[in-house]
Amino acid sequence: xxxxxxxxxxxxxxxxxxxxxxxxxxxxxxxxxxxxxxxxxxxxxxxxxxxxxxxxxxxxxxxxxxxxxxxxxxxxxxxxxxxxxxxxxxxxxxxxxxxxxxxxxxxxxxxxxxxxxxxxxxxxxxxxxxxxxxxxxxxxxxxxxxxxxxxxxxxxxxxxxxxxxxxxxxxxxxxxxxxxxxxxxxxxxxxxxxxxxxxxxxxxxxxxxxxxxxxxxxxxxxxxxxxxxxxxxxxxxxxxxxxxxxxxxxxxxxxxxxxxxxxxxxxxxxxxxxxxxxxxxxxxxxxxxxxxxxxxxxxxxxxxxxxxxxxxxxxxxxxxxxxxxxxxxxxxxxxxxxxxxxxx
Amino acid sequence: xxxxxxxxxxxxxxxxxxxxxxxxxxxxxxxxxxxxxxxxxxxxxxxxxxxxxxxxxxxxxxxxxxxxxxxxxxxxxxxxxxxxxxxxxxxxxxxxxxxxxxxxxxxxxxxxxxxxxxxxxxxxxxxxxxxxxxxxxxxxxxxxxxxxxxxxxxxxxxxxxxxxxxxxxxxxxxxxxxxxxxxxxxxxxxxxxxxxxxxxxxxxxxxxxxxxxxxxxxxxxxxxxxxxxxxxxxxxxxxxxxxxxxxxxxxxxxxxxxxxxxxxxxxxxxxxxxxxxxxxxxxxxxxxxxxxxxxxxxxxxxxxxxxxxxxxxxxxxxxxxxxxxxxxxxxxxxxxxxxxxxxx
DNA sequence: CGTTAGCACTCGACTCAGATGAGTGCTAAC
DNA sequence: GTTAGCACTCATCTGAGTCGAGTGCTAACG
Numbered sequence: 001x002x003x004x005x006x007x008x009x010x011x012x013x014x015x016x017x018x019x020x021x022x023x024x025x026x027x028x029x030x031x032x033x034x035x036x037x038x039x040x041x042x043x044x045x046x047x048x049x050x051x052x053x054x055x056x057x058x059x060x061x062x063x064x065x066x067x068x069x070x071x072x073x074x075x076x077x078x079x080x081x082x083x084x085x086x087x088x089x090x091x092x093x094x095x096x097x098x099x100x101x102x103x104x105x106x107x108x109x110x111x112x113x114x115x116x117x118x119x120x121x122x123x124x125x126x127x128x129x130x131x132x133x134x135x136x137x138x139x140x141x142x143x144x145x146x147x148x149x150x151x152x153x154x155x156x157x158x159x160x161x162x163x164x165x166x167x168x169x170x171x172x173x174x175x176x177x178x179x180x181x182x183x184x185x186x187x188x189x190x191x192x193x194x195x196x197x198x199x200x201x202x203x204x205x206x207x208x209x210x211x212x213x214x215x216x217x218x219x220x221x222x223x224x225x226x227x228x229x230x231x232x233x234x235x236x237x238x239x240x241x242x243x244x245x246x247x248x249x250x251x252x253x254x255x256x257x258x259x260x261x262x263x264x265x266x267x268x269x270x271x272x273x274x275x276x277x278x279x280x281x282x283x284x285x286x287x288x289x290x291x292x293x294x295x296x297x298x299x300x301x302x303x304x305x306x307x308x309x310x311x312x313x314x315x316x317x318x319x320x321x322x323x324x325x326x327x328x329x330x331x332x333x334x335x336x337x338x339x340x341x342x343x344x
Numbered sequence: 345x346x347x348x349x350x351x352x353x354x355x356x357x358x359x360x361x362x363x364x365x366x367x368x369x370x371x372x373x374x375x376x377x378x379x380x381x382x383x384x385x386x387x388x389x390x391x392x393x394x395x396x397x398x399x400x401x402x403x404x405x406x407x408x409x410x411x412x413x414x415x416x417x418x419x420x421x422x423x424x425x426x427x428x429x430x431x432x433x434x435x436x437x438x439x440x441x442x443x444x445x446x447x448x449x450x451x452x453x454x455x456x457x458x459x460x461x462x463x464x465x466x467x468x469x470x471x472x473x474x475x476x477x478x479x480x481x482x483x484x485x486x487x488x489x490x491x492x493x494x495x496x497x498x499x500x501x502x503x504x505x506x507x508x509x510x511x512x513x514x515x516x517x518x519x520x521x522x523x524x525x526x527x528x529x530x531x532x533x534x535x536x537x538x539x540x541x542x543x544x545x546x547x548x549x550x551x552x553x554x555x556x557x558x559x560x561x562x563x564x565x566x567x568x569x570x571x572x573x574x575x576x577x578x579x580x581x582x583x584x585x586x587x588x589x590x591x592x593x594x595x596x597x598x599x600x601x602x603x604x605x606x607x608x609x610x611x612x613x614x615x616x617x618x619x620x621x622x623x624x625x626x627x628x629x630x631x632x633x634x635x636x637x638x639x640x641x642x643x644x645x646x647x648x649x650x651x652x653x654x655x656x657x658x659x660x661x662x663x664x665x666x667x668x669x670x671x672x673x674x675x676x677x678x679x680x681x682x683x684x685x686x687x688x
Numbered sequence: 689c690g691t692t693a694g695c696a697c698t699c700g701a702c703t704c705a706g707a708t709g710a711g712t713g714c715t716a717a718c
Numbered sequence: 719g720t721t722a723g724c725a726c727t728c729a730t731c732t733g734a735g736t737c738g739a740g741t742g743c744t745a746a747c748g
Contacts, residue, residue, distance in 0.1 A: 102506035158504035162446035
């Protein structure tokens with residue numbers, strides 16, 4: 001589709017623009033050395049690239065900037081063997097040297113490191129509780145009307161939920177249920193918990209319990225959120241303010257607002273959950289008005305070969321794709337290794 | 345210290361400036377009606393107020409803006425019977441109509457409501473785990489080397505921590521300790537837990553346990569953070585960007601950065617913990633460079649007459665003190681009532 | 689025929705001078 | 719003590735002029 005020379009020129013323009021955030025002119029490309037042509041020749045090619053939709057011109061007599069299509073081409077044809085700087089790699093490795101023994105801590109800390117190294121905003125999705133399994137269940141009554149349910153998952157996460165207990169349900173009855181769950185449903189994945197509960201234990205419970213209906217509704221209540229609730233960790237949101245394209249408050253306000261909306265974030269991050277490798281969504285590919293000038297790069301970490309969560313970096317469309325992709329690749333692999341060490 | 349007329353003029357200037365964010369001139373004060381003097385007279389008084397340090401002038405031929413001292417005077421002499429608008433009050437009340445039954449949910453939701461109503465940033469400090477007492481303790485082994493400790497407090501909060509288990513410590517031994525804690529230390533405030541543990545149970549444990557030292561170090565590990573860890577909830581950070589004085593990215597960057605630093609926030613919020621009533625800290629009174637142009641208004645909510653946590657609003661020094669103070673007053677009282685209903 | 693030098697042209701960014709007007713301080717009169 | 723009047727200040731706005739980076743086009747070159 002593009003000639004080799006066009007490819008090189010497009011590449012040079014994107015590179016330059018990523019560094020400078022200013023429209024790139026034919027002269028500066030020519031001077032770089034890696035494209036050995038005169039400005040005039042490059043101008044001709046640039047005009048062609050603009051016709052093809054890879055470049056844009058803010059106004060006549062300005063240089064060119066990459067269009068979304070241009071970024072997309074750039075990313076799709078990126079040199080795959082690019083390696084992050086050794087200093088960055090070592091910072092990242094140092095993180096894994098630290099002894100952290102709770103999943104949540106690990107993820108949270110990873111988010112911080114990632115935003116610090118990259119100078120962009122990091123968004124991490126915690127382990128998908130959905131796919132972990134039940135390790136221990138407990139119901140503790142707080143007073144006459146409320147109780148707290150505690151679920152410990154196979155990854156050592158502790159989820160708790162306070163629920164209302166209808167009058168008439170006794171402590172001893174609840175204990176029966178808890179014992180039943182702990183003896184029969186250990187190691188069942190959480191997303192199967194509800195159906196297994198009904199299918200296998202329904203009859204037995206009905207026999208043992210006088211307030212079957214009420215107790216079932218309590219359990220429903222407990223498991224309703226737990227299995228969709230993927231915790232999202234955000235770090236370095238204010239790094240957005242460092243970007244020259246967002247030096248105008250109005251432009252960055254919508255972005256930061258959206259970052260405060262955890263449900264939306266979760267949904268956005270989960271969109272590529274399961275896809276292998278490193279995903280890049282450029283500008284409008286994010287399907288959010290506010291992120292029209294942002295790119296999101298994501299990777300997945302896993303446990304036992306099953307995707308657990310997602311790590312991502314949000315930056316301007318003019319972001320250092322190669323560097324960030326390399327770093328995310330390293331971190332996702334290391335997270336996978338670290339988590340499996342923790343829970344094997 | 346100030347004459348009645350000076351007080352009125354200062355009041356009028358602060359009011360006007362809070363609304364308009366623009367330096368206030370003598371003419372506009374005169375036209376308001378509540379100060380029945382000509383611009384010339386008001387000008388004279390304004391000059392005096394500036395000499396006294398209550399007002400500042402951005403430049404000759406501009407109006408006056410309140411100095412920190414001016415705001416301080418304004419706040420200290422605020423009409424104490426100011427009432428928030430009925431519509432705002434009803435929004436706030438509606439919040440308490442919702443049935444929420446976990447402390448954490450309540451606080452988090454309150455933070456959201458508060459930032460929405462006020463259009464400022466809300467910072468809430470969750471119940472001080474420190475002062476709640478132990479309701480239930482549990483240690484669950486995850487694999488050979490790690491275990492998860494679960495602490496349920498009297499307010500129904502569930503705190504968990506994953507800890508490393510040194511080799512040689514057996515499950516049965518840990519169970520002994522757990523049983524001991526649950527039978528002897530229930531209802532002991534968390535901050536006394538460690539000392540009680542050593543004083544009362546040290547001997548007994550030493551008798552029962554072969555690995556006394558190791559187990560004690562695990563317990564130390566578990567209780568070390570729990571008692572200082574006050575969770576902070578932030579909402580509406582981006583509301584800062586709405587303020588005209590922060591329309592410059594550089595000015596707001598430091599503020600948002602500081603808001604991301606939870607430990608600093610916690611410390612700042614806890615600074616007035618325990619003080620009765622509504623506290624206002626204006627500009628540099630916050631002891632943070634970045635908040636030099638911000639004011640923080642806080643109130644405390646409690647349980648059983650003991651301060652549990654703090655709710656606060658952060659805004660520009662030019663913030664609607666009366667309105668916010670009224671709203672915080674209402675919310676803190678209602679929170680106190682709601683929490684005591686939940687846990688009595 | 690692809691490449692390049694040359695040149696006229698475009699247009700945002702910057703600068704500077706003048707006009708505008710909100711607001712002040714001072715003085716003198718009420 | 720209060721106020722009208724007035725000269726003065728100074729940030730903001732406006733428009734003209736300049737600058738320069740960058741373009742597109744044409745003609746010449748190898």
